[in-house]
Amino acid sequence: MSSHRKYDFKHLHYVGQDGKLIPELQRAQEEDGYIKPEKIREIHERYGIPLSHIFGVATFYSQFRLDPVGKNIIRVCHGTACHVAGAKEITRSLEDILEIKSGGTTEDRLFTLETVSCLGCCSLAPVIMINDDTYGNLKPGDLKKIIKDYRKREAAEVAQK
Amino acid sequence: MKIIVGLGTCGIAAGAEETYRELLGKLGDANGRIALEKTGCIGMCYREPLVEVRRDDGRCEHYGNVTKDRVARLLDEVVQNGEAIDDWLVWTSDRTGSETAYLDRQQRIVLRNCGTINPEKIEDYLAAGGYDALKKVLSDADPEAVINLVIESGLRGRGGAGFLTGMKWRFTRLAQGDRKFVICNADEGDPGAFMDRSVLEGDPHAVLEGMAIAGFAIGANDGYIYVRAEYPKAIERLTIAIAEAEERGLLGTNILGTGFDFHVKLKEGAGAFVCGEETALIASIEGKRGMPRVRPPFPATKGLWENPTNINNVETFANVPWIVAHGPEAYNCLGTRNSKGTKVFAMAGKIRRGGLVEVPMGISIAEIVHEICGGIKDDKKFKAVQLGGPSGGCIPAELQDTLIDYESINKTGAIMGSGGLVVMDETTCMVDVARFFLDFTQRESCGKCTFCRVGTKRMLEVLTRITESEGREGDIELLERLADLVKNNSLCGLGQTAPNPVLTTIKYFRSEYEAHINNKKCPAHSCQALLTYTITDACNGCMVCGRACPSGAITGEKKQMHVIDQSKCIQCDECYRACRFHAIERV
Numbered sequence: 001m002s003s004h005r006k007y008d009f010k011h012l013h014y015v016g017q018d019g020k021l022i023p024e025l026q027r028a029q030e031e032d033g034y035i036k037p038e039k040i041r042e043i044h045e046r047y048g049i050p051l052s053h054i055f056g057v058a059t060f061y062s063q064f065r066l067d068p069v070g071k072n073i074i075r076v077c078h079g080t081a082c083h084v085a086g087a088k089e090i091t092r093s094l095e096d097i098l099e100i101k102s103g104g105t106t107e108d109r110l111f112t113l114e115t116v117s118c119l120g121c122c123s124l125a126p127v128i129m130i131n132d133d134t135y136g137n138l139k140p141g142d143l144k145k146i147i148k149d150y151r152k153r154e155a156a157e158v159a160q161k
Numbered sequence: 162m163k164i165i166v167g168l169g170t171c172g173i174a175a176g177a178e179e180t181y182r183e184l185l186g187k188l189g190d191a192n193g194r195i196a197l198e199k200t201g202c203i204g205m206c207y208r209e210p211l212v213e214v215r216r217d218d219g220r221c222e223h224y225g226n227v228t229k230d231r232v233a234r235l236l237d238e239v240v241q242n243g244e245a246i247d248d249w250l251v252w253t254s255d256r257t258g259s260e261t262a263y264l265d266r267q268q269r270i271v272l273r274n275c276g277t278i279n280p281e282k283i284e285d286y287l288a289a290g291g292y293d294a295l296k297k298v299l300s301d302a303d304p305e306a307v308i309n310l311v312i313e314s315g316l317r318g319r320g321g322a323g324f325l326t327g328m329k330w331r332f333t334r335l336a337q338g339d340r341k342f343v344i345c346n347a348d349e350g351d352p353g354a355f356m357d358r359s360v361l362e363g364d365p366h367a368v369l370e371g372m373a374i375a376g377f378a379i380g381a382n383d384g385y386i387y388v389r390a391e392y393p394k395a396i397e398r399l400t401i402a403i404a405e406a407e408e409r410g411l412l413g414t415n416i417l418g419t420g421f422d423f424h425v426k427l428k429e430g431a432g433a434f435v436c437g438e439e440t441a442l443i444a445s446i447e448g449k450r451g452m453p454r455v456r457p458p459f460p461a462t463k464g465l466w467e468n469p470t471n472i473n474n475v476e477t478f479a480n481v482p483w484i485v486a487h488g489p490e491a492y493n494c495l496g497t498r499n500s501k502g503t504k505v506f507a508m509a510g511k512i513r514r515g516g517l518v519e520v521p522m523g524i525s526i527a528e529i530v531h532e533i534c535g536g537i538k539d540d541k542k543f544k545a546v547q548l549g550g551p552s553g554g555c556i557p558a559e560l561q562d563t564l565i566d567y568e569s570i571n572k573t574g575a576i577m578g579s580g581g582l583v584v585m586d587e588t589t590c591m592v593d594v595a596r597f598f599l600d601f602t603q604r605e606s607c608g609k610c611t612f613c614r615v616g617t618k619r620m621l622e623v624l625t626r627i628t629e630s631e632g633r634e635g636d637i638e639l640l641e642r643l644a645d646l647v648k649n650n651s652l653c654g655l656g657q658t659a660p661n662p663v664l665t666t667i668k669y670f671r672s673e674y675e676a677h678i679n680n681k682k683c684p685a686h687s688c689q690a691l692l693t694y695t696i697t698d699a700c701n702g703c704m705v706c707g708r709a710c711p712s713g714a715i716t717g718e719k720k721q722m723h724v725i726d727q728s729k730c731i732q733c734d735e736c737y738r739a740c741r742f743h744a745i746e747r748v
Contacts, residue, residue: 019448022431026390053449060450060607061431063390079352080547080583081509083597089738117434117601118352119391121171122507122583123206123515132393134174140738 079118169202177210201363203276204517275363315501320474336469351550354581371478496522500566549578552658554665613656632678
C-alpha cells in the first residue's frame with residue numbers, strides 16, 4: 001500500500017529519472033532471457049510503480065517475454081520484401097524441422113521460433129536471424145543445415161563439459 | 162593504400178565480417194603500408210559484401226560480392242599487382258564498373274558519407290566537413306536565422322507526413338516552457354524500410370549534428386534518439402558517436418566554448434510499431450504504454466513531460482547540416498515546386514538491384530525501378546510498387562510515370578511514407594499483399610480506438626477468407642465500408658491509414674479480388690488454397706510425391722506417371738516441394 005502512495009508519476013519520470021521502467025524491463029530480460037515475476041516485483045518495490053502499470057507495459061511491447069525461451073532464438077523476418085520472397089515457406093519449414101509452432105520453444109529448450117515484422121535487411125530477403133547472426137537469401141532447403149550446425153555446436157559444448 | 166569493408170547490417174548478413182577478419186589476418190605482415198578500414202552501407206545491398214580499394218593516387222575501386230574465399234585473389238591481383246578484377250568491379254572513381262548506372266543517377270545528400278567514412282571514427286566525419294555547420298550556427302548565434310534558412314530550403318519531414326521542418330521548429334521555439342526537447346524518431350518500424358538504419362549505421366554524426374542544430378534553433382538543451390532495439394549495430398555506433406562528440410566538445414556542456422549545452426541520450430524502443438507516431442513515442446520515452454493521444458495540443462507545445470518538444474525523423478536531421486553548410490538554394494533547386502531536395506528510398510522486392518537510392522524529388526517511379534534498379538528480376542513482368550509501408554498503398558505499373566513528390570503520390574492513394582519501396586511482379590498476389598499489411602496493422606494496433614482495434618481485425622478476416630477460397634459476394638463492398646469507418650474513426654495515423662493498402666489494391670486490382678471471390682482463382686498463382694495441382698509428363702514415376710502427400714491424393718506405379726485425385730487434394734504444397742523434376746504444376 002505504502003509504495004503505491006509514494007508513486008508520483010510526474011516526479012518519478014521527470015528528467016534525470018528518464019522513464020526508468022522500460023530500460024529496467026529490458027535489463028531484466030537481458031539477464032534472464034525473459035522477465036521473471038520476481039523482477040517485476042523488484043521494480044515495483046524499488047520505484048513504487050504499481051504492478052498493474054508494470055504488467056501493462058510489459059505486455060504492450062512485443063520485445064518483452066514473460067515466459068522462458070530457448071537458448072537460441074530464431075527470428076523469421078515477415079517484412080514486406082520477405083513476405084513476397086517466401087517468408088511463409090521459411091516459417092513452415094522451420095516449424096517442420098523443429099517440430100514446434102511459431103512462437104514455441106523446442107522441448108530440449110535449444111530453440112525458440114518467432115516471427116518479426118522487419119529486420120531491415122530487405123534486399124537479402126528472405127532473412128532470418130538466429131540470436132545476433134543474420135542469414136539472408138534463404139531457401140527452405142538451406143534451413144536443415146543451419147539448424148543442424150547449431151545442434152552440432154551444442155553437442156560439442158555438452159561433450160566438452 | 163586503403164582497403165575499406167562495408168560493415169552495415171546487410172553487409173554483415175552477407176558475410177562482410179568474415180571478409181574483414183580474413184583481410185585483417187592476411188594483411189598482418191603488410192601493416193603500415195595498407196590500412197584496413199570499416200565503413201557503413203553504400204546502398205548496394207545486392208552486391209554485399211563490398212570492398213573498396215583506395216589507391217594512394219586517389220583512385221578507388223569498389224568490388225562486389227567479396228566473400229571470405231575471394232580475399233586471397235583480391236589481395237593478389239588488386240593489391241600486389243595493382244590490376245583490377247573486372248568481373249567483380251561494381252564501381253570505380255573513373256565511372257566504370259557494372260553498377261555505375263545505379264550510383265550515377267543518384268544525388269547523395271543524406272547518404273553523402275554512407276559507405277565512404279568510418280562511422281566509428283569522428284576524424285573521418287570531421288575530415289568530410291562534419292560539424293562545420295554546427296560551428297557556423299553557433300558562431301552566428303542567431304537561432305531565428307537558422308529556422309528561416311531551414312524553411313527557405315523547403316525541407317519537409319521525411320518520416321512520412323511531410324510537414325515543413327522549419328515551421329515545426331518555429332512552433333517549438335515560440336512555445337512557452339523553460340525546458341524544451343529535441344527527439345529523433347529512429348523507430349523505423351515500416352516493414353520494407355531500412356534507410357534510417359543505414360544512415361545511423363553509416364553516418365551517425367550527421368544525425369547528431371542535425372539534432373544539435375535543431376536544439377540551438379529552438380532553444381532545447383536535451384535530445385533523445387528513440388531507436389529500435391532491433392537495430393543493435395545502429396545503437397552501438399550511435400553510442401560510440403555520442404561519446405566521441407562529447408569528448409571533443411561538440412556535444413554536451415558548453416559546446417565549443419559558446420555556452421550552448423546539448424545532451425543526447427539514447428532510448429531503445431521495445432518493439433511497437435505505433436511508437437513511430439509522435440505522441441505514442443513520447444509516452445514510450447516516459448515509460449508508459451506507447452499509445453497515442455489526441456492532438457492538439459501538439460508536441461510542439463506539450464510534448465515530453467509536458468514540455469515543448471520537436472520530433473523529426475533520422476533522414477530529416479541528416480539533411481540539416483548539409484543545408485546549413487551549402488545554403489538553402491543548393492537544396493531547394495532540387496525537386497519539384499512543393500517537394501524540395503532529395504529522398505532516400507529503400508528498394509526491395511522483385512528488382513535486380515535492391516538497396517538504398519537517394520534521388521531528387523520529381524523523378525518518376527519508372528526511372529527508379531527500371532533505370533536505377535535495373536528492372537524486374539528473372540525477366541518477370543512489373544506489376545506494382547508498394548510505397549509507404551502499411552500506411553501506404555500499391556501503385557500499379559500503369560501509373561509508373563507518376564512523379565515522386567508528396568502531392569503526386571498522395572493522388573494515387575499511396576503515401577510517400579518513410580520511403581520503403583517494394584517492387585512486385587506478376588507472381589505477387591495483390592489480395593495477399595493487402596492481407597499481409599492488414600495482418601500487420603491489426604497486430605500493431607494499440608487498441609485504444611475501437612474502429613482501429615476491431616475494424617482492422619474484421620477486415621483481416623474478410624481478406625483471409627478471400628485468399629482461402631471462401632470469399633463471398635459483397636466482400637469487396639464490405640471491405641470498402643469497413644475501410645471508411647476505420648479511416649474516419651481512428652485517433653492516429655496508424656488507424657487512419659491502415660486501410661490504404663486494401664483501398665488501393667481494390668482500386669487498381671479489383672479484377673483480382675473478383676477472380677478470388679467469384680472464380681475461386683488466384684491470377685498470380687500465389688494463394689495456395691486457390692491452386693490446382695496437376696502432374697505433367699515430366700514425371701518419371703520416382704514416387705517421392707506420393708510419399709510426401711499427407712492426404713493420399715497421389716497414386717501411380719513406380720516409373721509410371723502419377724496422378725492427383727483432385728477431390729482428395731488439400732493444396733498443402735508438399736508434393737510441389739518434394740518433386741525434384743518440376744513435374745508438379747500449380748495453376
